[in-house]
Amino acid sequence: MKKIINNPLAFVDETIAGILKAHPGHLKRVPASSRALMRADAPVKGKVAIVTGGGSGHLPVFLGYVGQGLCDGVAIGNVFSSPASDDMLAAIRGVHGGEGVLCLYGNYGGDRMNFDVAAELAGLEGITVRQALVRDDVASAPLDQAGRRRAVAGLYFAYRIAGAKAETGAGLDEVAAAAEKAIEGTRSMGIALSPCVIPAAGKPTFTLADDEMGVGMGIHGEPGIEVAKLTTADRIAELLAGSVIGDLPFAPGDEVAVLVNGLGATPPEELYILWNRAHDVLAAHGLRIHRCCVGEYATSMEMAGCSLSLLKLDGELKALLDAPARSPFLLQGGW
Amino acid sequence: MKKIINNPLAFVDETIAGILKAHPGHLKRVPASSRALMRADAPVKGKVAIVTGGGSGHLPVFLGYVGQGLCDGVAIGNVFSSPASDDMLAAIRGVHGGEGVLCLYGNYGGDRMNFDVAAELAGLEGITVRQALVRDDVASAPLDQAGRRRAVAGLYFAYRIAGAKAETGAGLDEVAAAAEKAIEGTRSMGIALSPCVIPAAGKPTFTLADDEMGVGMGIHGEPGIEVAKLTTADRIAELLAGSVIGDLPFAPGDEVAVLVNGLGATPPEELYILWNRAHDVLAAHGLRIHRCCVGEYATSMEMAGCSLSLLKLDGELKALLDAPARSPFLLQGGW
Numbered sequence: 001m002k003k004i005i006n007n008p009l010a011f012v013d014e015t016i017a018g019i020l021k022a023h024p025g026h027l028k029r030v031p032a033s034s035r036a037l038m039r040a041d042a043p044v045k046g047k048v049a050i051v052t053g054g055g056s057g058h059l060p061v062f063l064g065y066v067g068q069g070l071c072d073g074v075a076i077g078n079v080f081s082s083p084a085s086d087d088m089l090a091a092i093r094g095v096h097g098g099e100g101v102l103c104l105y106g107n108y109g110g111d112r113m114n115f116d117v118a119a120e121l122a123g124l125e126g127i128t129v130r131q132a133l134v135r136d137d138v139a140s141a142p143l144d145q146a147g148r149r150r151a152v153a154g155l156y157f158a159y160r161i162a163g164a165k166a167e168t169g170a171g172l173d174e175v176a177a178a179a180e181k182a183i184e185g186t187r188s189m190g191i192a193l194s195p196c197v198i199p200a201a202g203k204p205t206f207t208l209a210d211d212e213m214g215v216g217m218g219i220h221g222e223p224g225i226e227v228a229k230l231t232t233a234d235r236i237a238e239l240l241a242g243s244v245i246g247d248l249p250f251a252p253g254d255e256v257a258v259l260v261n262g263l264g265a266t267p268p269e270e271l272y273i274l275w276n277r278a279h280d281v282l283a284a285h286g287l288r289i290h291r292c293c294v295g296e297y298a299t300s301m302e303m304a305g306c307s308l309s310l311l312k313l314d315g316e317l318k319a320l321l322d323a324p325a326r327s328p329f330l331l332q333g334g335w
Numbered sequence: 336m337k338k339i340i341n342n343p344l345a346f347v348d349e350t351i352a353g354i355l356k357a358h359p360g361h362l363k364r365v366p367a368s369s370r371a372l373m374r375a376d377a378p379v380k381g382k383v384a385i386v387t388g389g390g391s392g393h394l395p396v397f398l399g400y401v402g403q404g405l406c407d408g409v410a411i412g413n414v415f416s417s418p419a420s421d422d423m424l425a426a427i428r429g430v431h432g433g434e435g436v437l438c439l440y441g442n443y444g445g446d447r448m449n450f451d452v453a454a455e456l457a458g459l460e461g462i463t464v465r466q467a468l469v470r471d472d473v474a475s476a477p478l479d480q481a482g483r484r485r486a487v488a489g490l491y492f493a494y495r496i497a498g499a500k501a502e503t504g505a506g507l508d509e510v511a512a513a514a515e516k517a518i519e520g521t522r523s524m525g526i527a528l529s530p531c532v533i534p535a536a537g538k539p540t541f542t543l544a545d546d547e548m549g550v551g552m553g554i555h556g557e558p559g560i561e562v563a564k565l566t567t568a569d570r571i572a573e574l575l576a577g578s579v580i581g582d583l584p585f586a587p588g589d590e591v592a593v594l595v596n597g598l599g600a601t602p603p604e605e606l607y608i609l610w611n612r613a614h615d616v617l618a619a620h621g622l623r624i625h626r627c628c629v630g631e632y633a634t635s636m637e638m639a640g641c642s643l644s645l646l647k648l649d650g651e652l653k654a655l656l657d658a659p660a661r662s663p664f665l666l667q668g669g670w
Contacts, residue, residue, distance in 0.1 A: 001639075002528040002545070002565055002639060003605060004528070004568045004571060004601060004605040004606075004608065004609055004641060005567070005568050005605060005608055006567045006568050006569055006608065011604065011608070012361065014568075014607075014608045014611050015604045015607045015608055015611075017607075017611045018606075018607030018608055018609070018610040018611035018629075019607050020608060021611060021614040022551075022595075022610055022614075022627040022629050023627070024609065043408040056604065057604065059602065059603075059604055060603070096448075151377070166563065193337040193339070194337065194405030197621045210337065213337075225548050230337055232340070232341045233339045233340050233341050233349075234341055236339060260357075264600065264602055265599065265600035265637050265639075266339060266637070266638055267392075267393040267394065267599055267634065267636040268395070268634075268664075269391065269392065269394055269636065270338060270339040271339075271353075272341060272349075272350045272357065273340055273341065273346070273349045273350055273353055274353070275337055275357055276349050276350075276352045276353035276356060277351040277357060279353070279356040279357075290413070291360070292356075292357040294357050294663075295664075296631075297625075299602065300604075301602040301604065302600050302601070302602055302639070304337060304600075304637070306339060307369075313418065328629075330632075
């Protein structure tokens with residue numbers, strides 16, 4: 001796995017520098033932090049602000065979801081590592097528009113610990129902070145321990161829902177409640193076909209034989225449910241759809257949004273081949289598809305693989321998901 | 336290179352089927368062809384229609400550029416193979432809104448031969464057809480033989496410009512002239528780091544050693560300028576920017592649009608690291624950057640690598656490039 005990089009230790013900072021040079025009208029640095037960014041019009045007075053953050057290597061997660069109708073700010077960690085609490089605090093301070101801040105991020109230990117510290121310190125400064133943790137990966141813990149589950153591509157739905165709610169002028173409790181409703185109604189399941197290489201480490205995160213796939217493997221290469229024989233796109237679609245549908249569980253007649261996510265090296269053609277069968281599985285289960293997004297929404301650098309996410313919709317969530325969102329990293333209109 | 340597929344021979348048809356199930360409100364089939372699609376509102380009466388086409392394996396090229404402000408229809412070939420002239424003719428017939436059709440595609444022998452046949456047959460049916468061939472790859476032939484050059488990611492600029500011009504209600508000659516102006520002002524140069532596997536062939540399109548890169552290699556693995564030692568992102572940026580700037584040549588004070596394109600497996604982080612340096616090279620040359628797009632705009636399935644494209648702008652091209660364009664495959668707003 002060859003990389004287009006300079007010094008591996010400068011990977012994150014050079015990525016950020018390039019992003020700021022590409023999209024100067026969209027993103028800007030947070031004062032007093034080299035590892036936090038915010039939307040160009042932040043702080044937005046009178047609006048609840050949303051801060052996210054996490055390790056690098058997952059674009060468009062996390063910083064790609066900073067924009068109108070999305071998050072206001074982001075703290076940026078090293079590859080696959082939590083950002084520092086100082087950078088989270090700087091982001092919270094930078095985006096605070098007087099109506100409080102929702103910290104919305106993935107359920108990972110390091111991120112949680114550091115966001116807890118940042119939220120407490122922000123509270124001492126008089127900023128009201130609430131937290132919502134995305135935990136959509138059904139492979140990472142059984143349903144009766146859903147609080148232990150990790151976040152994967154389902155982050156996308158949480159950002160869209162919470163971001164749109166905040167744009168309506170809703171208060172912090174309402175924005176947090178909308179985020180929590182999206183989180184409670186999202187389920188994801190994925191497979192990995194190949195590892196990625198962390199630049200500073202220089203070696204693959206795991207190994208899989210040429211005829212194997214990692215079922216339920218996390219986006220950092222965390223162990224999943226099993227290593228299985230690589231099978232056809234149709235069988236993979238049935239496996240992913242079955243795992244996701246059965247977990248909430250999604251019931252016939254439910255209206256859902258779908259995200260077919262590529263982990264990095266898997267071409268869109270293959271994601272659509274997978275969806276061609278997954279669509280029919282969902283339809284046979286009586287699910288009504290309101291919106292389907294196919295593409296790279298949460299990646300693991302050059303990892304090959306994919307995931308399927310479903311969000312159960314109601315009237316409120318549908319309206320929020322259909323609201324505009326704007327970022328250089330977001331596929332148009334949230335298709 | 337593991338793939339999420341079923342029967343390799345069904346790769347293209349299953350991709351199309353999945354796309355239609357994902358985006359039913361956006362795309363529909365062209366009558367009497369299983370290998371041609373058009374925008375859901377085609378034919379648009381009173382508007383010049385644009386038809387593109389080419390081999391599969393390059394998403395979002397070609398069919399991802401069908402939509403409002405883009406192309407009206409597309410003919411779809413097998414992986415890396417020209418579509419049949421019958422499918423091109425079906426697409427031309429399907430989208431014709433009474434004002435003529437511009438066939439806008441890449442300068443490849445098979446595509447040209449088949450589009451020539453389709454255009455002639457359409458002419459016999461009373462449909463006025465013009466053609467414009469994108470030829471932006473500076474590595475594929477010297478400047479004094481620019482007519483032999485291949486198309487790569489510069490297709491994106493031609494689609495945006497011609498598509499926006501057609502939406503203004505301009506006539507066929509004007510739309511063709513705008514497309515030609517964009518084509519004349521676009522230059523691209525790329526490197527490949529790894530091959531892809533054509534599903535039906537099952538083996539890599541070429542080989543490169545772990546410390547090598549293919550400079551100027553085409554998006555089907557066509558030989559480029561040389562196989563060189565893999566170097567840093569900064570040196571690659573200087574190489575690509577230098578090749579592109581010197582070819583038109585772009586002059587100090589020129590206003591340009593930039594496209595930093597990933598070929599498939601190269602993560603966005605690396606594209607931004609490359610842009611971090613390429614931006615400075617362009618700035619040092621006195622070029623003014625009106626707009627910068629970074630992402631996967633023309634791919635080669637799971638190939639790793641990237642390209643840099645520049646479009647020289649004038650007042651007309653700037654306005655057209657800033658006009659709205661809408662497709663499930665297009666990054667929002669053409670950032």
